[in-house]
Amino acid sequence: MKISSQRLTRLSPLPQRAAPSRATPAIDRVEISERPTNISGWARAGVTLALMGAALGCLAGPATPGLIQAAPADAAKLSARYQKVDPKILQLLEKDGVTVSVVRPGQSFTATGVLPARSLADYQSEMGKMQATAKRVEAATAPYARGIARLQQNGGDSSQLQRERRMALLDSLPQDSLAVPYSIPSLAGLIRDSDGLHKLAQLQKLPKGTTLMAQLVGAKTPTQIQEYTQLVESINGTRLEQARQAALATATPAQQAAWSKDPGQIPLDLKGYDILVPDLAYVADGSGGSVRVNLLDASIHGAWADGNGKTVSNSSINGQYFSQSRKILVQSSRIGTPTSVHELGHAVEDAVSRHDPKFFGSWHSKLFTAYQRAAQSGTVSEYATSNVGEYIAEGVSHYYENPEVLRQKDSKLFELTQQLLERAGQLLQ
Numbered sequence: 247m248k249i250s251s252q253r254l255t256r257l258s259p260l261p262q263r264a265a266p267s268r269a270t271p272a273i274d275r276v277e278i279s280e281r282p283t284n285i286s287g288w289a290r291a292g293v294t295l296a297l298m299g300a301a302l303g304c305l306a307g308p309a310t311p312g313l314i315q316a317a318p319a320d321a322a323k324l325s326a327r328y329q330k331v332d333p334k335i336l337q338l339l340e341k342d343g344v345t346v347s348v349v350r351p352g353q354s355f356t357a358t359g360v361l362p363a364r365s366l367a368d369y370q371s372e373m374g375k376m377q378a379t380a381k382r383v384e385a386a387t388a389p390y391a392r393g394i395a396r397l398q399q400n401g402g403d404s405s406q407l408q409r410e411r412r413m414a415l416l417d418s419l420p421q422d423s424l425a426v427p428y429s430i431p432s433l434a435g436l437i438r439d440s441d442g443l444h445k446l447a448q449l450q451k452l453p454k455g456t457t458l459m460a461q462l463v464g465a466k467t468p469t470q471i472q473e474y475t476q477l478v479e480s481i482n483g484t485r486l487e488q489a490r491q492a493a494l495a496t497a498t499p500a501q502q503a504a505w506s507k508d509p510g511q512i513p514l515d516l517k518g519y520d521i522l523v524p525d526l527a528y529v530a531d532g533s534g535g536s537v538r539v540n541l542l543d544a545s546i547h548g549a550w551a552d553g554n555g556k557t558v559s560n561s562s563i564n565g566q567y568f569s570q571s572r573k574i575l576v577q578s579s580r581i582g583t584p585t586s587v588h589e590l591g592h593a594v595e596d597a598v599s600r601h602d603p604k605f606f607g608s609w610h611s612k613l614f615t616a617y618q619r620a621a622q623s624g625t626v627s628e629y630a631t632s633n634v635g636e637y638i639a640e641g642v643s644h645y646y647e648n649p650e651v652l653r654q655k656d657s658k659l660f661e662l663t664q665q666l667l668e669r670a671g672q673l674l675q
């Protein structure tokens with residue numbers, strides 16, 4: 247699995263492919279035992295296993311002791327799976343700092359270290375940038391907002407203008423902005439529920455104000471609610487105030503009295519005022535606390551872990567490559583399946599894109615053409631048609647696991663996978 251579209255290698259043709267080495271030369275074992283002692287416990291366990299396996303003569307010691315960071319039994323299963331993979335490619339990934347870890351139910355997902363946590367200071371230091379985004383959005387959408395208000399006053403149909411305003415809003419958002427519009431469901435805290443705020447408001451019998459917005463992105467403590475609210479206020483400036491005033495103007499005297507004491511309760515027309523929110527969610531860290539992550543990472547967290555931040559066994563995700571941390575996570579129940587090789591495929595693609603952007607560019611445009619054709623006419627698996635990243639990851643796993651099936655079902659993917667793997671194999675200096 248792969249999330250971002252930016253994220254996401256080989257041997258001579260199969261008949262001439264060298265058999266995977268069954269025994270590690272003695273010199274390798276010496277190098278392993280001479281590794282610095284400050285390596286992690288699991289890595290050390292892996293080294294021990296490699297030495298044990300070599301001593302018993304039943305397991306090949308991995309030539310890439312740093313790649314797999316798992317308990318001995320899991321490491322042995324992964325190593326066995328990776329026997330089919332070109333050792334040069336495993337070495338390249340290891341050199342690049344890629345690691346493969348196994349996730350068991352009940353662990354802290356945060357402790358896997360795959361999602362970058364952010365401090366409040368990170369957001370505060372980006373405030374100027376977020377405010378600039380809000381100003382840009384305001385300038386781009388203001389003419390539409392005026393037109394919509396005029397039409398609504400005259401009883402006209404404003405739906406076309408509302409669609410145009412949304413396009414203008416999206417066009418005016420920089421890619422790297424930490425401020426996102428509340429009205430984008432997949433991002434703005436409505437992560438897996440397009441009407442999350444509405445449902446939360448019904449559930450808690452509270453108006454849709456900033457307090458509920460904070461709760462929807464996981465803020466639980468008064469401090470978190472306060473810090474989130476302050477960020478939303480700082481980003482939107484006078485527009486949030488205007489939205490609040492508009493709500494107060496039509497409120498009953500009792501509502502006005504209650505809301506003026508607690509502005510966080512004032513219901514807001516978030517779309518009408520193009521309110522932006524920080525790209526921030528709070529997720530449980532699995533040990534009673536919580537951490538701040540971005541919204542996309544919060545949705546990843548939600549797929550791997552429960553509300554307490556503990557990894558779940560019934561996750562929809564079998565494995566995932568995280569390009570930022572260069573970590574591969576594999577569910578413990580999937581170690582003995584092609585998933586672990588599929589995830590290597592994502593890592594290989596990522597490595598080649600970094601090491602040789604020129605090769606990657608021309609190769610990837612061919613891949614994309616092949617993917618478009620395959621998405622129509624069928625390929626090696628249903629999952630391969632999800633997107634171009636999954637297409638090549640499925641190519642890599644089938645290339646090693648079931649090459650003849652790949653060649654038969656999608657010869658173009660076979661060829662392109664081979665090109666990628668060959669290039670990756672050459673990259674190891």
Ligand SMILES: [Zn+2]
Pocket residue numbers: 247248588589592635636639
């Ligand atoms: Zn994948």
